[in-house]
Amino acid sequence: MSNILDSLMIELRRGTLTLAVLSQLRTPQYGYSLVQLLEESGIPIDQSTLYPLLRRLEKQELVTSSWDTSESRPRKYYVLSDYGHELFLQLKSEWLKNTNELYSLLKGEEDVESN
Template sequence: MSDLILSLKTELRRGTLTLAVLSQLQSPQYGYSLVQRLEENNVSIDQSTLYPLLRRLEKQELLTSEWDTTENRPRKYYMLSDFGREVFQQLKEEWLQTAMQLNSMLQGGISE
């Protein structure tokens, strides 16, 4: 695959990963459990991509986090904030509308 195609695919995927991550944080998740949930839905994400994304979303106040130290290994759990829920709903609606429009165009093929 050419470098251009790889670059365009990465660009396309970047925004969808944010929406995918937000969709899985309706209940508290720690990093590894979040990776597993995404993979169960055929969305692969490297930890080197996930953790910076989680930190950015938390900085944007879309997520809250809390450490659980009750087990041998402390885990940081992430969950949507109230603001994050509002933003997720708006992004979800935008995605569904955009996907419907694109599907309509793409099923018709490329018009000349």
């Protein structure tokens, strides 16, 4: 049963990570700063998950990247494209709508279980 739960948790988390990452790219971020921001918000993400996600978002033209070589250690910064910002707002709206609907369903389940 644990394997099924683990699999379902991963599936549930996958979509939320994309939205979480997009939410933090309204201002330019480099990989490590993004990991820190997400972890501070209670959303842990491994770099091995983050970088492929960033590459996919860039390929989908939701995110653009640029190198900052002004410091001793060059950093690649990511930020939402205009298209990415537009899609983020739509996804956010859909997420909030789905969350409210799901909350209503789950709250109803709690009422049934407590009787």
